[in-house]
Amino acid sequence: MRIGEVAAKAGVSVRALRYYEQQDLLHSTRNPGGQRQYPADAVERVRLIQRLYSEGLPSRTIREILPFADSGKVSPELLELLGVERDRMDRQIADLWEARNRLDDCITEAREQDRHLRHPPAGPLNGTGRES
Numbered sequence: 277m278r279i280g281e282v283a284a285k286a287g288v289s290v291r292a293l294r295y296y297e298q299q300d301l302l303h304s305t306r307n308p309g310g311q312r313q314y315p316a317d318a319v320e321r322v323r324l325i326q327r328l329y330s331e332g333l334p335s336r337t338i339r340e341i342l343p344f345a346d347s348g349k350v351s352p353e354l355l356e357l358l359g360v361e362r363d364r365m366d367r368q369i370a371d372l373w374e375a376r377n378r379l380d381d382c383i384t385e386a387r388e389q390d391r392h393l394r395h396p397p398a399g400p401l402n403g404t405g406r407e408s
Contacts, residue, residue: 282318301342
């Protein structure tokens with residue numbers, strides 16, 4: 277199957293397929309004219325790669341997972357790999373919540389400053405320099 281056909285059937289760009297090859301996630305051969313030729317299961321593999329990306333996995337992890345997908349077997353190594361990725365995501369989520377909370381603090385502080393600028397506290401002077 278040629279690159280354009282795989283791209284159309286899988287719903288991805290030709291550029292994405294080239295990237296997957298660069299990342300060693302997808303493999304092709306070259307015909308005598310130098311055109312890429314993909315195996316019949318390339319469309320399903322691309323769909324799997326897309327799914328794994330959409331689940332937040334980086335290329336290096338997808339590259340490690342694909343042999344397990346090829347074998348069709350769940351192993352302790354696969355479960356460990358997936359667990360490590362889940363833990364990484366949990367840390368990222370915690371970091372994002374912490375950053376969001378800091379941003380909320382900045383927003384609250386900015387609103388307080390804005391409120392004080394718009395409505396300064398009443399003091400002994402009425403703005404004319406004389407007491408009221």
